[in-house]
Every structure is written in C-alpha cells, then in structure tokens.
Amino acid sequence: LRDRRMGALFIESTNGDREIPSRDEDAKKARQIVRNAFDRGGKVLAVALAVGRAQEVLIDQASYMRGGQIYLDSPMATEMWRIFSDLKRMSWSGHEIPISKEISDRVFHLSSTIDQRLRDKILSDERPYFIVASAGSIQAGRSAFWAKRFLSDRRNSVILCNYQFE
Secondary structure (H helix, E strand, C coil): CCCHHHHCCCCCCCCCCCCCCCHHHHHHHHHHHHHHHHHCCCCCEEECCCCCHHHHHHEEEEHHHHCEEEEEECCHHHHHHHHHHHHCCCCEHHHCEECCCCHHHHHHHCCCCCCHHHHHHHHHHCEEEEEEEEEECCCCHHHHHHHHHHHHCCCCCCEEEECCCC
16 A cells, blocks of 8 residues: 555444543453452453453453452463563563562463363352453353353353453
8 A cells, every 4th residue: 555545544443433441441340340249259251352351351350359269261362371471571462561470470370271170160169250261252162151151140240351452
C-alpha cells in the first residue's frame, strides 16, 4: 500500500458506539467478582485469550487474591507464560506489568497441564478456586468443560476477560 494511493479505508469496530472501560476498571471488577464468589464458597472461571490476556489476569489475581487456589488450564497460555515472562526485568512481555518473584513462583507452579484427575479434585473440593481457561472455543474444550460445571452452581462465577486493544 505504500506506493499506491488509498481511495478509502474501512475500519470495523464492535464497540464503536460506547466507551470501553480501562483495564484497571475491568481488573477491579474482576477482583470483586472473585471476592464475592469466594465469600459464597464458590469457584471462578476466567475465560481469557491464551496469549496476553490470560497472563495479565493471572498476574492481577495472584497479586490481589487472598485465599483460594489458582490454576491455568491452557497449554498455549502456559507455553506463552514460559516464553514471555522476563524475571530479570520482573515484567510480563512488553506491557511492563510488574511480576514479583513470589507471584512468578505462584503462577508458574500452577501452569502445568491439568489432567482429568485434578479437574475432578477441583470440582469436588469445597475450597475456592480461580481457574483461567483459554477462550479458544467456549463451545468446546477446556473453557466449555469448566463453564458447564461452574454455571450450575449459583455460588460460582464466570468472567469473560477479553478486550479490545487500547
């Protein structure tokens, strides 16, 4: 396109008619949803894009969450954590999201593949859990597995964590 004159440019925006909340506002809402679910004795599923958003959600919840267990149920998101975490700079990717050593250890140990035995344990355990599953397919796959089981219990919550780039 550099050498050609452009006659028109069409841009699609699914949120063009409303103001999109900031990441900070969304994170605060998510933290409150998690607190409320845990207070009810429930669990929380966060459905997030595997590259970028899942890691941001994990860092935020690991930083603020008191009590409960955190698990990442997404092989792609796990691999992205391993590739892009920069512990020397203590940040996530280019976003400069701060990561303490404690948070990194807490998130990294949970980023193993969750097998069916662990899923069953989480579902039968009365303790609170925060599960991040990839948004790759909400109709099938890991996020659908968790959503089907979480949505039948009013104590639980599901958060859809995707956003438009700012």
